Amino acid sequence: MSEIIVAFDGMKYDDVLPLAEALSGMGVLFKVNDLLDEYGVKIIESLKYFGGVMADPKLYDIPNTVKNRIKRYAAFKPDFITVHASGGIDMMRAAVDSCDSKILAVTVLTSLTEEECNINLGGPVKAKVLQFARNAVLAGVHGIVCSSQELKFLSEFRELKALIKVTPGIRPVWHLDPKDDQSRVTTPADAVDMGSDYLVIGRPIIKALNPVEAVRKTKKEIGKASIRNR
Structure with a gap:
Protein backbone atom coordinates (compact mmCIF):
# COMPACT_ATOMS: atom_id res chain seq x y z
CA MET A 1 0.00 0.00 0.00
CA SER A 2 1.21 3.53 -0.76
CA GLU A 3 2.70 5.38 2.20
CA ILE A 4 2.16 8.89 3.56
CA ILE A 5 4.97 11.42 3.92
CA VAL A 6 3.89 14.23 6.25
CA ALA A 7 5.39 17.56 5.15
CA PHE A 8 6.53 19.59 8.15
CA ASP A 9 6.69 22.82 6.13
CA GLY A 10 6.52 26.20 7.84
CA MET A 11 6.60 24.70 11.33
CA LYS A 12 8.66 25.49 14.41
CA TYR A 13 10.95 22.93 16.04
CA ASP A 14 8.96 22.99 19.29
CA ASP A 15 5.79 22.07 17.37
CA VAL A 16 7.35 19.48 15.09
CA LEU A 17 8.67 17.03 17.67
CA PRO A 18 5.39 16.64 19.62
CA LEU A 19 3.54 16.11 16.33
CA ALA A 20 6.11 13.57 15.15
CA GLU A 21 5.75 11.73 18.46
CA ALA A 22 1.95 11.72 18.12
CA LEU A 23 2.22 10.26 14.62
CA SER A 24 4.92 7.72 15.46
CA GLY A 25 3.78 4.16 14.96
CA MET A 26 1.28 5.18 12.26
CA GLY A 27 3.59 4.15 9.43
CA VAL A 28 4.23 7.65 8.11
CA LEU A 29 7.45 9.39 7.15
CA PHE A 30 8.34 13.02 7.84
CA LYS A 31 9.51 15.56 5.26
CA VAL A 32 11.69 18.50 6.29
CA ASN A 33 12.60 21.44 4.08
CA ASP A 34 12.77 24.90 5.67
CA LEU A 35 13.48 23.28 9.05
CA LEU A 36 16.84 22.24 7.61
CA ASP A 37 17.68 25.90 7.02
CA GLU A 38 16.66 27.05 10.48
CA TYR A 39 17.80 24.15 12.66
CA GLY A 40 20.36 22.33 10.54
CA VAL A 41 20.75 18.69 9.60
CA LYS A 42 20.41 17.52 13.22
CA ILE A 43 16.63 17.89 12.85
CA ILE A 44 16.88 14.67 10.81
CA GLU A 45 18.37 12.82 13.77
CA SER A 46 15.63 14.11 16.08
CA LEU A 47 12.87 12.96 13.75
CA LYS A 48 14.42 9.56 13.00
CA TYR A 49 13.52 8.58 16.55
CA PHE A 50 9.83 8.74 15.55
CA GLY A 51 9.88 7.47 11.96
CA GLY A 52 11.43 7.66 8.51
CA VAL A 53 12.65 11.01 7.18
CA MET A 54 12.70 12.64 3.77
CA ALA A 55 15.27 15.45 3.72
CA ASP A 56 14.00 17.85 1.07
CA PRO A 57 16.72 20.45 0.34
CA LYS A 58 16.14 20.10 -3.43
CA LEU A 59 19.85 20.47 -4.12
CA TYR A 60 20.87 22.16 -7.37
CA ASP A 61 24.54 22.98 -7.92
CA ILE A 62 27.69 21.71 -9.58
CA PRO A 63 28.34 17.99 -8.95
CA ASN A 64 31.16 18.46 -6.44
CA THR A 65 29.19 20.93 -4.32
CA VAL A 66 26.16 18.63 -4.30
CA LYS A 67 28.41 15.72 -3.33
CA ASN A 68 29.75 17.67 -0.33
CA ARG A 69 26.30 18.81 0.79
CA ILE A 70 24.77 15.36 0.40
CA LYS A 71 27.37 13.96 2.79
CA ARG A 72 26.23 16.43 5.46
CA TYR A 73 22.64 15.21 5.24
CA ALA A 74 23.57 11.55 4.84
CA ALA A 75 25.52 11.55 8.11
CA PHE A 76 22.15 11.57 9.91
CA LYS A 77 20.74 8.73 7.77
CA PRO A 78 17.55 10.14 6.23
CA ASP A 79 15.61 7.64 4.14
CA PHE A 80 15.41 10.03 1.19
CA ILE A 81 17.27 13.15 0.02
CA THR A 82 16.00 15.31 -2.85
CA VAL A 83 17.90 16.97 -5.69
CA HIS A 84 16.62 18.87 -8.72
CA ALA A 85 16.63 16.69 -11.85
CA SER A 86 17.27 19.83 -13.88
CA GLY A 87 20.77 19.89 -12.35
CA GLY A 88 21.77 17.23 -14.86
CA ILE A 89 22.88 13.60 -14.96
CA ASP A 90 26.36 14.19 -13.56
CA MET A 91 24.99 16.14 -10.60
CA MET A 92 22.43 13.44 -9.80
CA ARG A 93 25.05 10.71 -10.13
CA ALA A 94 27.33 12.57 -7.72
CA ALA A 95 24.50 12.58 -5.19
CA VAL A 96 23.84 8.85 -5.60
CA ASP A 97 27.53 7.98 -5.27
CA SER A 98 27.94 10.05 -2.10
CA CYS A 99 25.58 8.33 0.33
CA ASP A 100 23.50 5.31 1.31
CA SER A 101 20.23 7.27 1.48
CA LYS A 102 17.89 6.98 -1.48
CA ILE A 103 18.11 9.95 -3.84
CA LEU A 104 14.91 11.42 -5.26
CA ALA A 105 15.02 13.64 -8.34
CA VAL A 106 12.48 16.47 -8.34
CA THR A 107 11.09 16.83 -11.86
CA VAL A 108 8.63 19.71 -12.43
CA LEU A 109 7.35 21.58 -9.39
CA THR A 110 3.62 21.14 -8.82
CA SER A 111 3.24 24.90 -8.47
CA LEU A 112 4.10 25.42 -12.16
CA THR A 113 1.34 25.76 -14.72
CA GLU A 114 1.70 24.46 -18.27
CA GLU A 115 2.50 27.97 -19.51
CA GLU A 116 5.10 28.57 -16.80
CA CYS A 117 6.76 25.22 -17.55
CA ASN A 118 7.05 26.14 -21.23
CA ILE A 119 8.56 29.51 -20.39
CA ASN A 120 10.91 28.43 -17.59
CA LEU A 121 11.88 24.90 -18.62
CA GLY A 122 11.50 25.05 -22.38
CA GLY A 123 8.73 22.55 -22.93
CA PRO A 124 5.35 21.19 -21.80
CA VAL A 125 5.04 19.53 -18.40
CA LYS A 126 4.77 15.93 -19.60
CA ALA A 127 7.74 16.25 -21.94
CA LYS A 128 9.96 17.77 -19.26
CA VAL A 129 8.92 15.24 -16.60
CA LEU A 130 9.70 12.40 -19.02
CA GLN A 131 13.07 13.91 -19.90
CA PHE A 132 14.00 14.38 -16.25
CA ALA A 133 12.79 10.88 -15.31
CA ARG A 134 14.89 9.30 -18.05
CA ASN A 135 17.91 11.30 -16.93
CA ALA A 136 17.28 10.12 -13.37
CA VAL A 137 17.42 6.50 -14.53
CA LEU A 138 20.70 7.16 -16.36
CA ALA A 139 22.12 8.71 -13.19
CA GLY A 140 21.12 5.72 -11.05
CA VAL A 141 18.68 7.76 -8.97
CA HIS A 142 16.27 5.70 -6.84
CA GLY A 143 13.08 7.66 -7.49
CA ILE A 144 11.43 10.81 -8.75
CA VAL A 145 9.11 13.47 -7.36
CA CYS A 146 6.33 14.48 -9.73
CA SER A 147 2.66 15.35 -9.83
CA SER A 148 0.37 12.34 -9.88
CA GLN A 149 -1.11 13.77 -13.07
CA GLU A 150 2.07 12.71 -14.90
CA LEU A 151 2.23 9.23 -13.37
CA LYS A 152 -0.16 7.50 -15.76
CA PHE A 153 1.79 8.91 -18.69
CA LEU A 154 5.11 7.75 -17.22
CA SER A 155 3.74 4.24 -16.65
CA GLU A 156 3.83 3.74 -20.43
CA PHE A 157 7.64 3.71 -20.38
CA ARG A 158 9.15 0.42 -19.27
CA GLU A 159 12.53 1.92 -18.41
CA LEU A 160 10.89 4.00 -15.67
CA LYS A 161 9.07 1.15 -13.91
CA ALA A 162 11.69 0.63 -11.18
CA LEU A 163 11.70 4.27 -10.07
CA ILE A 164 10.07 5.08 -6.73
CA LYS A 165 7.24 7.54 -7.43
CA VAL A 166 6.75 10.28 -4.83
CA THR A 167 3.86 12.68 -5.39
CA PRO A 168 3.32 16.06 -3.71
CA GLY A 169 0.21 18.17 -4.13
CA ILE A 170 -2.00 15.52 -2.49
CA ARG A 171 -5.27 16.79 -1.05
CA PRO A 172 -7.67 14.34 0.69
CA VAL A 173 -11.30 14.60 -0.43
CA TRP A 174 -12.19 16.12 2.93
CA HIS A 175 -9.67 18.94 2.40
CA LEU A 176 -9.98 20.10 -1.22
CA ASP A 177 -9.40 23.87 -1.39
CA PRO A 178 -10.09 25.96 -4.52
CA LYS A 179 -7.54 28.54 -3.27
CA ASP A 180 -4.68 26.02 -3.21
CA ASP A 181 -1.26 27.39 -4.25
CA GLN A 182 -0.33 24.22 -6.14
CA SER A 183 -1.55 23.98 -9.71
CA ARG A 184 -1.52 20.21 -10.14
CA VAL A 185 -3.18 18.55 -7.14
CA THR A 186 -5.08 15.31 -6.72
CA THR A 187 -6.69 13.08 -4.10
CA PRO A 188 -4.91 10.18 -2.37
CA ALA A 189 -7.11 7.61 -4.09
CA ALA A 208 -5.77 19.64 11.30
CA LEU A 209 -7.39 19.97 14.72
CA ASN A 210 -6.60 16.27 15.17
CA PRO A 211 -3.60 15.28 13.00
CA VAL A 212 -3.78 11.65 14.11
CA GLU A 213 -7.38 11.39 12.92
CA ALA A 214 -6.42 13.19 9.69
CA VAL A 215 -3.81 10.51 9.00
CA ARG A 216 -6.34 7.76 9.78
CA LYS A 217 -8.90 9.23 7.37
CA THR A 218 -6.29 9.61 4.65
CA LYS A 219 -5.11 6.03 5.14
CA LYS A 220 -8.69 4.87 4.63
CA GLU A 221 -8.80 6.67 1.29
CA ILE A 222 -5.51 5.05 0.30
CA GLY A 223 -6.66 1.63 1.50
CA LYS A 224 -9.82 1.69 -0.60
CA ALA A 225 -7.82 2.56 -3.70
CA SER A 226 -5.25 -0.14 -2.95
CA ILE A 227 -8.00 -2.77 -2.73
CA ARG A 228 -9.35 -1.67 -6.12
CA ASN A 229 -5.90 -2.05 -7.68
CA ARG A 230 -5.21 -5.59 -6.47
Whole structure:
Protein backbone atom coordinates (compact mmCIF):
# COMPACT_ATOMS: atom_id res chain seq x y z
CA MET A 1 0.00 0.00 0.00
CA SER A 2 1.21 3.53 -0.76
CA GLU A 3 2.70 5.38 2.20
CA ILE A 4 2.16 8.89 3.56
CA ILE A 5 4.97 11.42 3.92
CA VAL A 6 3.89 14.23 6.25
CA ALA A 7 5.39 17.56 5.15
CA PHE A 8 6.53 19.59 8.15
CA ASP A 9 6.69 22.82 6.13
CA GLY A 10 6.52 26.20 7.84
CA MET A 11 6.60 24.70 11.33
CA LYS A 12 8.66 25.49 14.41
CA TYR A 13 10.95 22.93 16.04
CA ASP A 14 8.96 22.99 19.29
CA ASP A 15 5.79 22.07 17.37
CA VAL A 16 7.35 19.48 15.09
CA LEU A 17 8.67 17.03 17.67
CA PRO A 18 5.39 16.64 19.62
CA LEU A 19 3.54 16.11 16.33
CA ALA A 20 6.11 13.57 15.15
CA GLU A 21 5.75 11.73 18.46
CA ALA A 22 1.95 11.72 18.12
CA LEU A 23 2.22 10.26 14.62
CA SER A 24 4.92 7.72 15.46
CA GLY A 25 3.78 4.16 14.96
CA MET A 26 1.28 5.18 12.26
CA GLY A 27 3.59 4.15 9.43
CA VAL A 28 4.23 7.65 8.11
CA LEU A 29 7.45 9.39 7.15
CA PHE A 30 8.34 13.02 7.84
CA LYS A 31 9.51 15.56 5.26
CA VAL A 32 11.69 18.50 6.29
CA ASN A 33 12.60 21.44 4.08
CA ASP A 34 12.77 24.90 5.67
CA LEU A 35 13.48 23.28 9.05
CA LEU A 36 16.84 22.24 7.61
CA ASP A 37 17.68 25.90 7.02
CA GLU A 38 16.66 27.05 10.48
CA TYR A 39 17.80 24.15 12.66
CA GLY A 40 20.36 22.33 10.54
CA VAL A 41 20.75 18.69 9.60
CA LYS A 42 20.41 17.52 13.22
CA ILE A 43 16.63 17.89 12.85
CA ILE A 44 16.88 14.67 10.81
CA GLU A 45 18.37 12.82 13.77
CA SER A 46 15.63 14.11 16.08
CA LEU A 47 12.87 12.96 13.75
CA LYS A 48 14.42 9.56 13.00
CA TYR A 49 13.52 8.58 16.55
CA PHE A 50 9.83 8.74 15.55
CA GLY A 51 9.88 7.47 11.96
CA GLY A 52 11.43 7.66 8.51
CA VAL A 53 12.65 11.01 7.18
CA MET A 54 12.70 12.64 3.77
CA ALA A 55 15.27 15.45 3.72
CA ASP A 56 14.00 17.85 1.07
CA PRO A 57 16.72 20.45 0.34
CA LYS A 58 16.14 20.10 -3.43
CA LEU A 59 19.85 20.47 -4.12
CA TYR A 60 20.87 22.16 -7.37
CA ASP A 61 24.54 22.98 -7.92
CA ILE A 62 27.69 21.71 -9.58
CA PRO A 63 28.34 17.99 -8.95
CA ASN A 64 31.16 18.46 -6.44
CA THR A 65 29.19 20.93 -4.32
CA VAL A 66 26.16 18.63 -4.30
CA LYS A 67 28.41 15.72 -3.33
CA ASN A 68 29.75 17.67 -0.33
CA ARG A 69 26.30 18.81 0.79
CA ILE A 70 24.77 15.36 0.40
CA LYS A 71 27.37 13.96 2.79
CA ARG A 72 26.23 16.43 5.46
CA TYR A 73 22.64 15.21 5.24
CA ALA A 74 23.57 11.55 4.84
CA ALA A 75 25.52 11.55 8.11
CA PHE A 76 22.15 11.57 9.91
CA LYS A 77 20.74 8.73 7.77
CA PRO A 78 17.55 10.14 6.23
CA ASP A 79 15.61 7.64 4.14
CA PHE A 80 15.41 10.03 1.19
CA ILE A 81 17.27 13.15 0.02
CA THR A 82 16.00 15.31 -2.85
CA VAL A 83 17.90 16.97 -5.69
CA HIS A 84 16.62 18.87 -8.72
CA ALA A 85 16.63 16.69 -11.85
CA SER A 86 17.27 19.83 -13.88
CA GLY A 87 20.77 19.89 -12.35
CA GLY A 88 21.77 17.23 -14.86
CA ILE A 89 22.88 13.60 -14.96
CA ASP A 90 26.36 14.19 -13.56
CA MET A 91 24.99 16.14 -10.60
CA MET A 92 22.43 13.44 -9.80
CA ARG A 93 25.05 10.71 -10.13
CA ALA A 94 27.33 12.57 -7.72
CA ALA A 95 24.50 12.58 -5.19
CA VAL A 96 23.84 8.85 -5.60
CA ASP A 97 27.53 7.98 -5.27
CA SER A 98 27.94 10.05 -2.10
CA CYS A 99 25.58 8.33 0.33
CA ASP A 100 23.50 5.31 1.31
CA SER A 101 20.23 7.27 1.48
CA LYS A 102 17.89 6.98 -1.48
CA ILE A 103 18.11 9.95 -3.84
CA LEU A 104 14.91 11.42 -5.26
CA ALA A 105 15.02 13.64 -8.34
CA VAL A 106 12.48 16.47 -8.34
CA THR A 107 11.09 16.83 -11.86
CA VAL A 108 8.63 19.71 -12.43
CA LEU A 109 7.35 21.58 -9.39
CA THR A 110 3.62 21.14 -8.82
CA SER A 111 3.24 24.90 -8.47
CA LEU A 112 4.10 25.42 -12.16
CA THR A 113 1.34 25.76 -14.72
CA GLU A 114 1.70 24.46 -18.27
CA GLU A 115 2.50 27.97 -19.51
CA GLU A 116 5.10 28.57 -16.80
CA CYS A 117 6.76 25.22 -17.55
CA ASN A 118 7.05 26.14 -21.23
CA ILE A 119 8.56 29.51 -20.39
CA ASN A 120 10.91 28.43 -17.59
CA LEU A 121 11.88 24.90 -18.62
CA GLY A 122 11.50 25.05 -22.38
CA GLY A 123 8.73 22.55 -22.93
CA PRO A 124 5.35 21.19 -21.80
CA VAL A 125 5.04 19.53 -18.40
CA LYS A 126 4.77 15.93 -19.60
CA ALA A 127 7.74 16.25 -21.94
CA LYS A 128 9.96 17.77 -19.26
CA VAL A 129 8.92 15.24 -16.60
CA LEU A 130 9.70 12.40 -19.02
CA GLN A 131 13.07 13.91 -19.90
CA PHE A 132 14.00 14.38 -16.25
CA ALA A 133 12.79 10.88 -15.31
CA ARG A 134 14.89 9.30 -18.05
CA ASN A 135 17.91 11.30 -16.93
CA ALA A 136 17.28 10.12 -13.37
CA VAL A 137 17.42 6.50 -14.53
CA LEU A 138 20.70 7.16 -16.36
CA ALA A 139 22.12 8.71 -13.19
CA GLY A 140 21.12 5.72 -11.05
CA VAL A 141 18.68 7.76 -8.97
CA HIS A 142 16.27 5.70 -6.84
CA GLY A 143 13.08 7.66 -7.49
CA ILE A 144 11.43 10.81 -8.75
CA VAL A 145 9.11 13.47 -7.36
CA CYS A 146 6.33 14.48 -9.73
CA SER A 147 2.66 15.35 -9.83
CA SER A 148 0.37 12.34 -9.88
CA GLN A 149 -1.11 13.77 -13.07
CA GLU A 150 2.07 12.71 -14.90
CA LEU A 151 2.23 9.23 -13.37
CA LYS A 152 -0.16 7.50 -15.76
CA PHE A 153 1.79 8.91 -18.69
CA LEU A 154 5.11 7.75 -17.22
CA SER A 155 3.74 4.24 -16.65
CA GLU A 156 3.83 3.74 -20.43
CA PHE A 157 7.64 3.71 -20.38
CA ARG A 158 9.15 0.42 -19.27
CA GLU A 159 12.53 1.92 -18.41
CA LEU A 160 10.89 4.00 -15.67
CA LYS A 161 9.07 1.15 -13.91
CA ALA A 162 11.69 0.63 -11.18
CA LEU A 163 11.70 4.27 -10.07
CA ILE A 164 10.07 5.08 -6.73
CA LYS A 165 7.24 7.54 -7.43
CA VAL A 166 6.75 10.28 -4.83
CA THR A 167 3.86 12.68 -5.39
CA PRO A 168 3.32 16.06 -3.71
CA GLY A 169 0.21 18.17 -4.13
CA ILE A 170 -2.00 15.52 -2.49
CA ARG A 171 -5.27 16.79 -1.05
CA PRO A 172 -7.67 14.34 0.69
CA VAL A 173 -11.30 14.60 -0.43
CA TRP A 174 -12.19 16.12 2.93
CA HIS A 175 -9.67 18.94 2.40
CA LEU A 176 -9.98 20.10 -1.22
CA ASP A 177 -9.40 23.87 -1.39
CA PRO A 178 -10.09 25.96 -4.52
CA LYS A 179 -7.54 28.54 -3.27
CA ASP A 180 -4.68 26.02 -3.21
CA ASP A 181 -1.26 27.39 -4.25
CA GLN A 182 -0.33 24.22 -6.14
CA SER A 183 -1.55 23.98 -9.71
CA ARG A 184 -1.52 20.21 -10.14
CA VAL A 185 -3.18 18.55 -7.14
CA THR A 186 -5.08 15.31 -6.72
CA THR A 187 -6.69 13.08 -4.10
CA PRO A 188 -4.91 10.18 -2.37
CA ALA A 189 -7.11 7.61 -4.09
CA ASP A 190 -6.43 9.03 -7.55
CA ALA A 191 -2.69 9.18 -6.85
CA VAL A 192 -2.68 5.51 -5.82
CA ASP A 193 -4.68 4.60 -8.93
CA MET A 194 -2.04 6.32 -11.05
CA GLY A 195 0.84 4.46 -9.42
CA SER A 196 2.18 6.64 -6.61
CA ASP A 197 4.33 4.89 -3.99
CA TYR A 198 4.55 7.79 -1.51
CA LEU A 199 2.06 10.63 -1.05
CA VAL A 200 3.37 13.93 0.32
CA ILE A 201 0.70 15.64 2.43
CA GLY A 202 1.29 18.76 4.48
CA ARG A 203 -1.39 21.24 5.51
CA PRO A 204 -4.34 18.79 5.58
CA ILE A 205 -2.49 16.94 8.36
CA ILE A 206 -0.29 19.48 10.17
CA LYS A 207 -3.07 22.12 10.28
CA ALA A 208 -5.77 19.64 11.30
CA LEU A 209 -7.39 19.97 14.72
CA ASN A 210 -6.60 16.27 15.17
CA PRO A 211 -3.60 15.28 13.00
CA VAL A 212 -3.78 11.65 14.11
CA GLU A 213 -7.38 11.39 12.92
CA ALA A 214 -6.42 13.19 9.69
CA VAL A 215 -3.81 10.51 9.00
CA ARG A 216 -6.34 7.76 9.78
CA LYS A 217 -8.90 9.23 7.37
CA THR A 218 -6.29 9.61 4.65
CA LYS A 219 -5.11 6.03 5.14
CA LYS A 220 -8.69 4.87 4.63
CA GLU A 221 -8.80 6.67 1.29
CA ILE A 222 -5.51 5.05 0.30
CA GLY A 223 -6.66 1.63 1.50
CA LYS A 224 -9.82 1.69 -0.60
CA ALA A 225 -7.82 2.56 -3.70
CA SER A 226 -5.25 -0.14 -2.95
CA ILE A 227 -8.00 -2.77 -2.73
CA ARG A 228 -9.35 -1.67 -6.12
CA ASN A 229 -5.90 -2.05 -7.68
CA ARG A 230 -5.21 -5.59 -6.47
